[in-house]
Amino acid sequence: MRLLIAAIALTGMAFASSQALAADPLVIKFSHVVAENTPKGQMANRFKELVDERLAGKVKVEVYPNSQLFNDDTVVPAMLLGDVHLAAPALSKFGKYTSKLQVFDLPFLFKDLEAAERFQKGPAGEKLLTSMTDKGILGLGFLHNGLKQLSASKPLVEPADANGLKFRIMQSDVLASQFEALEATPLKKPFSEVFTLLQTKAIDGQENTWSNIYSKKFFEVQEYITESNHGLLDYLVVTSDSFWKGLPDDVRSEVGKALNDAIAHGNKIALEKAVNDRRRILDSGRTKLIELTDEQRLKWVEAMKPVWKQFEDEIGKDIIDAAVAANASS
Numbered sequence: 379m380r381l382l383i384a385a386i387a388l389t390g391m392a393f394a395s396s397q398a399l400a401a402d403p404l405v406i407k408f409s410h411v412v413a414e415n416t417p418k419g420q421m422a423n424r425f426k427e428l429v430d431e432r433l434a435g436k437v438k439v440e441v442y443p444n445s446q447l448f449n450d451d452t453v454v455p456a457m458l459l460g461d462v463h464l465a466a467p468a469l470s471k472f473g474k475y476t477s478k479l480q481v482f483d484l485p486f487l488f489k490d491l492e493a494a495e496r497f498q499k500g501p502a503g504e505k506l507l508t509s510m511t512d513k514g515i516l517g518l519g520f521l522h523n524g525l526k527q528l529s530a531s532k533p534l535v536e537p538a539d540a541n542g543l544k545f546r547i548m549q550s551d552v553l554a555s556q557f558e559a560l561e562a563t564p565l566k567k568p569f570s571e572v573f574t575l576l577q578t579k580a581i582d583g584q585e586n587t588w589s590n591i592y593s594k595k596f597f598e599v600q601e602y603i604t605e606s607n608h609g610l611l612d613y614l615v616v617t618s619d620s621f622w623k624g625l626p627d628d629v630r631s632e633v634g635k636a637l638n639d640a641i642a643h644g645n646k647i648a649l650e651k652a653v654n655d656r657r658r659i660l661d662s663g664r665t666k667l668i669e670l671t672d673e674q675r676l677k678w679v680e681a682m683k684p685v686w687k688q689f690e691d692e693i694g695k696d697i698i699d700a701a702v703a704a705n706a707s708s
Contacts, residue, residue, distance in 0.1 A: 403438040404629065408464040409447045409456070411569050413593040417523055417651060418466055418613055419443050421644025428636035437629060445570045451549060457618055458514050466521055466613040470550035475510045477692040481701055483552035484689070485608050485682035489705045491522050491649060494610050497704035502697055507614075516619040518634070519641045522648035523587045526609040529600040530583030533668055537681035543582040546572050553585075555685045556609075569594075576600060587611045589648065592655035597665045604668040606678060615641065 408425065412418050426439040448456050453465040454475075469482040481487070488494040497503045498520040507517035528534050530543060540560040547553040547564045557564040565581060569590075575581045576599040584596065590611070591597050615637065622630065660667055670678070690698060 403433075403436055404625075406437060406439045406464060406633070407442065407447070407462040408439060408466075409442045409453050409462040410466050411445045411450050411453075412443065412590065414443050416589050416593050417644045417648035418521060420647050421521055421640050422466070424643045425637055425640035428639055429633065432632055432636055433629065437633060445568075449568050449570055451568060454515065454616065457616070460618065460621065463621055464518075464615065464617050466615045468523075468548055469610075469612050469614055470548040470553060472510065472515075472614065473550060475513045475515055477689075478506055478509045478694060478697060479614070480550070480552045480689055481506075481693045481697050482610050482612060483550050483556075484686050484693075484698070484701075485556050486679045487686075487698075487701055488525075488610055490607075491524065491610075491645075491652075493705045493707070494522070494612065495520075495645070496707065497701045498612075500700065500704065502700035506697075510616075511619050514619050515616050516622050518615045518617060518622075518637055521613040521615055521641050522645045523611040523613065524589055524648055524652045525607040526585045526587055526611050527591065528583060528585055528604040528606050528608065529591065529596060529665070530602055530604070531579070531600065532582070533602050533666075534583070534604040534606075535668060535670070535674060537678055540583075544580075546575055546581050546584040552685060552689055553609075555688055556682055559682050559685055572596065573599065585609065587652070588655040588659065589651045592651075592659050597659045597662065600665055602666050602668055603659070604670065606670065606675070608678060608682065 408422050410418055410422055414420065414423060422441045422443065426441050429437050429439045447462060450467040450471050453462060453467060454471070456462050457465050469479050472479045488497070503520070510517070532539065534540055537560050540557070540562040542562065544563045544565055545557050546567045547557065549566050554564040554566070567575060572584055573594055573596060576584065576596060583600065585608070586596065591603070597603065625633065659665060686698065
């Protein structure tokens with residue numbers, strides 16, 4: 379009888395334990411590399427807030443900014459192993475998984491962020507979200523940072539001014555070819571190392587958005603910034619295809635809605651910060667802004683435009699054409 383009572387008690391304890399475990403919220407770890415005051419940082423934090431509001435007790439989001447867990451080169455492999463669940467690397471980081479996303483690295487492709495968004499929300503852009511599912515990666519949405527500017531230790535007014543200089547770039551063959559077209563030396567280095575590389579003069583310059591230049595204080599160690607608007611720096615919010623499909627339908631639906639709302643929030647901030655952070659950098663007096671004339675900018679376009687043809691077969695002419703068409707309404 380005592381054995382029976384003990385067995386019943388153990389069963390009850392096991393059931394209570396399983397109920398407690400079942401009540402534990404599902405944890406979604408979101409890892410990214412930038413500061414919390416950037417569009418991506420604020421998007422991630424907004425996503426956490428929305429999930430807390432809408433799925434309290436069922437889902438918990440943990441955000442890890444500033445490369446606390448992984449950098450952009452290691453986060454996707456970590457995600458595929460289940461060490462994190464969401465990431466938002468720059469589009470340039472996906473070259474090893476698909477060649478199609480290289481379209482976003484082509485220089486002088488989009489007139490402005492509005493054109494980029496039209497392309498991303500159109501059929502060609504939507505199709506790119508699932509271009510890596512054969513590798514286990516699912517795109518959930520595009521997030522803006524902004525258009526890129528050139529910074530350097532010397533004035534960059536004409537393409538020839540970049541000759542022989544060393545520029546940090548992301549892991550992108552397109553970006554490497556972009557600087558090689560200027561007879562400059564591209565160096566693929568992690569984002570977290572850029573400030574130190576600039577400060578120690580290990581590199582001469584870099585390309586980035588106003589938001590990143592300001593939040594990471596690159597303007598404090600660069601004497602000149604050329605307002606070139608020559609490229610797009612956007613991110614792709616990604617997850618593991620198996621993780622996403624493994625979520626309960628109702629949870630996946632609500633998490634997806636929260637993420638879409640957070641991305642819209644981040645994209646709004648990106649547009650605002652492009653203006654505000656540019657002003658803050660100029661107000662600091664730490665760097666000199668070079669504004670190109672139409673004639674000067676055309677020279678940069680002509681110098682870099684051959685890169686389009688170089689990667690046309692890899693990316694797909696239809697994708698490039700769709701991106702160019704998105705400029706028509708700008």
